[in-house]
Amino acid sequence: MSGYEAVLAGLEAELGWVRDTYIDLHRHPELSLEEHGTSKLVEEKLAAFGYAVTRIGGTGVVGILANGDGSTVLARADTDALPVAEATGLPYASAVDGVMHACGHDLHAAALLGAAKLMADGRRAWSGTYIALFQPGEEIGAGAQAMVDDGLVAKVPPPDVAFAQHVMPFPAGRIATTAGPVLSAADSLKITVYGKGAHGSMPHMSVDPVVLASSIVLRLQSIVSRETKPGDFAVVTVGALNAGATSNIIPDRATLLLNIRTYDAQVRASVLAAIERIVKGECYAAGSPQDPDFEYYDQFPLTGDFAAVTEKVRAAFSAHFGADSVPGHATDRLGGLQSHPGLFQCAVHVLAPRRRGSQNLQRRRRTRDGSPGHRGQPLAALRAGDRPGSIHRCPGPRGRSADLPVHGRRNTVSPGRRRGLPPSFHALSDAVQEYHCHSGGAQPEGT
Incomplete structure (x- = not known):
């Protein structure tokens, strides 16, 4: 069994608690920069997995798993919810009035915790350093900056590559990524x-x-x-x-x-x-x-996927999931992500904090010199489908689907724990392993 297969071998066995975690997070959403219960849950699980855990930026959490020489890979998930009253009718619907995980951050966090567990359990099969970063306050564009301002750059080893993911309204089982601009x-x-x-x-x-x-x-x-x-x-x-x-x-x-x-x-x-x-x-x-x-x-800079990283990850996805499950051509770019300027900012700016104004419109008469783009580490943004395929074959006016929102921020939609979660969990684990198991780093003794 290859190191790659050894790490992923436990995936099916872990899905039970990962689903339970997703349901717990969905039922107990917390608004931006108020993710105290979520952060505590993440800290406890990462510590139990054997990670060195650090709280950064108030409710941000970073877990570091050092495992010998090799690549340093960062994977990021966001954790905050939206001020939206849930109307999904799900048995695990939000128990907090007026607050809902309507953008999939509950799924992102659960998937990253699952990947963190696989990496810890399979550490004999890979070498390097794995960083699991849980970013608060994405919805208001403040959480990544809070982590950077609190010394993220000094507290986290510089990553060789960073991954982030988001569920999207296309058929479950499809994993998309594309080189070039992902977020404007x-x-x-x-x-x-x-x-x-x-x-x-x-x-x-x-x-x-x-x-x-x-x-x-x-x-x-x-x-x-x-x-x-x-x-x-x-x-x-x-x-x-x-x-x-x-x-x-x-x-x-x-x-x-x-x-x-x-x-x-x-x-x-x-x-x-x-x-x-x-x-x-x-x-x-x-x-x-x-x-x-x-x-x-x-003000948010451009988020773009590095071509070399994207092609390497896409090839791994195609080999593992099958080519039909891995779109990523120019026509697949962005979808509804244009409206989410902060989705991947923490991953992009681990070493290059962005420049932005405050929420209370502090006066700055001339601030047009900030350039879009980033100087951070190589990035690949992964998108996992979370809707039944049949929905996407129902054309609406002028060929557009009548059944799908532009993005996930709708109070009647929640990423399915059986549809969106497994491929998200799987894809994130796959992407990380492509760098740790195939990066040419030295393997620990006993493998």
Whole structure:
């Protein structure tokens, strides 16, 4: 039996407690940076498996299993839930009012714990260092930074490769990964434009910021359609426009909240410059009495899979699961992941903390110099299907599935403990073993 087979031999026997752990986590969800019970459960299990366990960043947990010379491999899972009232009707539905694991983090954590157990039990068959990292606060984009700020880089051996995974709404049993961009770079932007207030009966005495902001919203639409090269990726979304508080008063200011997504540093710079140019131009045209304010926050760099890592892992998946179970062509890229800027950030930035603003919109008038992309360790993001295959063959309007959400954040959907969990657990174990058992590192004595 090869070292690879020896480590995976116990997988079926471990599924029972891994499922129980998933159910426990699903039933007891905790919001971002409040994952105290989850962190305690993870710590206890990792310690029982023989890991050196460290609490980092409040509710972040890292388990390190040093096993001689060889590659250092990091695998990451997120642990927080969403402020969503569950409506799945499952017998193990959330017992916490208004909180639910609607994005699969319960499954991610259970799968990583299962993989950690396999690695510990099979340590005679591999050599190197295995790091299991459980990241809190992914949903609010704060947990990875909290771990980095608490000394993650100094407390964890530098990994040679990092893996992260996410369940996705495609057929269970399929494992996908693809080279190149997986998650877009993201920038959030608060814009304040100023006018001159007046009574609604005397608009001629005002500079109306509502009209000004409306003009800006319309003009911003031309950035992607007329200023971005066809084939380049860019999204500019105006998510909120707020002004005034009553019907008969023209306010003196308006605020807009924007979200920008890009894959390329040059495109990002061009889009952000265009936004500021358009806003300033419209303010000048409207006779605004004050320059607009630009406040950038929640900025996330591009997450991209390294080609060499991706091809190595995909080849291992194809050999183990069968080629039909391993998509990963360009058409499979992203799915609904564009809306999750923080999914894999901790894995990507183990050695390269990202630059981001605070949740309370601390004022920074000019912060466009941060470049998307990362300088961290080689990364592969794994996606595991968690839906019955028949759902995906039900076409909706214009060929789209009528039965699936764009991503997993829906209060009527929960990753199946029998569908999504086994392949997620299996795939994560597979990917790690491809580096530990086949990396050419020295094997411990007695193998």
